[in-house]
Amino acid sequence: MFPASFGYVAAHSVEEALQLLTEHGEGAKLLAGGHSLIPAMKLRLSSPRTLIDLRTVTGLRGVRMDGNTLMIGALTVHTDVASAELVRKHLPGLADAASVIGDVQVRNRGTIGGSVAHADPGADFPVILTALNASFVLQSTSGNRTVGADDFFIDFYTTAMKPNEVLTEIRVPLPSSGTGTAYVKLPHPASGYVVVSVGALITRQPSGLCALARIALGGLGGSPIRAVASETELQGKPLTPEVIAAAAAKAAEETDPEGDTYASAEYKRHVATVYARRAIEAAVKRAVG
Amino acid sequence: MAAESDFAAVPIRLTVNGVQHEAVVEPRTLLVYFLREHLGLTGAHVGCDTSQCGACTIQLNGRAVKSCTILAVQANGTEITTVEGLAREGVLHPVQEGFHEKHGLQCGYCTPGMIMTAVSLLEANPNPTEEEIRHGLEGNLCRCTGYVNIVESIRWAAEKMGGKNVSR
Numbered sequence: 001m002f003p004a005s006f007g008y009v010a011a012h013s014v015e016e017a018l019q020l021l022t023e024h025g026e027g028a029k030l031l032a033g034g035h036s037l038i039p040a041m042k043l044r045l046s047s048p049r050t051l052i053d054l055r056t057v058t059g060l061r062g063v064r065m066d067g068n069t070l071m072i073g074a075l076t077v078h079t080d081v082a083s084a085e086l087v088r089k090h091l092p093g094l095a096d097a098a099s100v101i102g103d104v105q106v107r108n109r110g111t112i113g114g115s116v117a118h119a120d121p122g123a124d125f126p127v128i129l130t131a132l133n134a135s136f137v138l139q140s141t142s143g144n145r146t147v148g149a150d151d152f153f154i155d156f157y158t159t160a161m162k163p164n165e166v167l168t169e170i171r172v173p174l175p176s177s178g179t180g181t182a183y184v185k186l187p188h189p190a191s192g193y194v195v196v197s198v199g200a201l202i203t204r205q206p207s208g209l210c211a212l213a214r215i216a217l218g219g220l221g222g223s224p225i226r227a228v229a230s231e232t233e234l235q236g237k238p239l240t241p242e243v244i245a246a247a248a249a250k251a252a253e254e255t256d257p258e259g260d261t262y263a264s265a266e267y268k269r270h271v272a273t274v275y276a277r278r279a280i281e282a283a284v285k286r287a288v289g
Numbered sequence: 290m291a292a293e294s295d296f297a298a299v300p301i302r303l304t305v306n307g308v309q310h311e312a313v314v315e316p317r318t319l320l321v322y323f324l325r326e327h328l329g330l331t332g333a334h335v336g337c338d339t340s341q342c343g344a345c346t347i348q349l350n351g352r353a354v355k356s357c358t359i360l361a362v363q364a365n366g367t368e369i370t371t372v373e374g375l376a377r378e379g380v381l382h383p384v385q386e387g388f389h390e391k392h393g394l395q396c397g398y399c400t401p402g403m404i405m406t407a408v409s410l411l412e413a414n415p416n417p418t419e420e421e422i423r424h425g426l427e428g429n430l431c432r433c434t435g436y437v438n439i440v441e442s443i444r445w446a447a448e449k450m451g452g453k454n455v456s457r
Contacts, residue, residue, distance in 0.1 A: 001338050005296040008316035008362050038358050039340060049295065051316065055363060103428025104406065105343060108352040
């Protein structure tokens, strides 16, 4: 399988990439690791006229801390997100997600920025990044803007990014002490994509009560869905197995998933409640200190 | 219709198995076809062609990747190792030897990819458990389902390498 013919140009800075985007107009696509785009091009689901390669742009790789925010360069590959000490220490839920994407070879090549910008409904990063209240830095010729995850993911393969913007950085606020994060996933056995997944961030007060809960569901719609009923159920309550089970039981309340050949809508909604419990329990277990 | 020049061929330079190559490639050329058809290195196989099976696995800048899902132009300036580059002066890499000793192949189609993934696995984790080996092979499929011997081959190689990270 070959993609349709296209032109190729490597950008050496974000500014150059933006200029090339303007120059090449609507037919241009940004190329990061290419692990969503190239398969789509081989299947001729996508046929850009020009690829603007970001690989040669420096400064968009790696994980660093800036005050109380974890900054992840858009070109950081999944393997490096999963193994970054800062991620493992502060946001293990993000490492959970990064380490279950695709397979070893895919994780060595796919980038967090590419995954987020592509916004596949079966992708892992959008779900955990929604739970973690991450935001996305979008650069254009008129400057930078930052969009929070709740507003960024709009629908199937659709984000708040404009065609003239480049996603440069993912910012994840460091949660306060007593917070645990986790991500659990039921993968499709053949493709590895999400059938249902749940990302959870839980902050436990020293008293044992739940101070904050953010729970995001994957696989139940075109973009991540916040399990608001579960979050509300946990708020201010002691994080006992009974409270967690009651909250998790409400996880799928506001969802209306499409059934498919592998999983019916009813099954997906049921799995969401089971996986929500597992994600909350795992986050609570990590919510120490 | 777009003018031909819009899809101009791109010059690339890369090192494959220690040898530097220069070429001019059509942007849509996939790396696996560049290796196989331009350089004649047919060790990396085209299996599923959809980044599932791992038969096309090579090392790019020291990491196992699927060369069916990388454009040759994206490999500009990189260092690549294919299965042909593992043996040194006629001496097999311990992983290759392990597949020989433990009969880690049946039809052989997945073998180059399995070996390249295993080499990367042992570089990162010189003394893996069976579970770690099986998890590490998640991106490689054997349609003969010969996984038992594949895992034994890799265990054999790990022991032969003395549980040490042998950088070659």
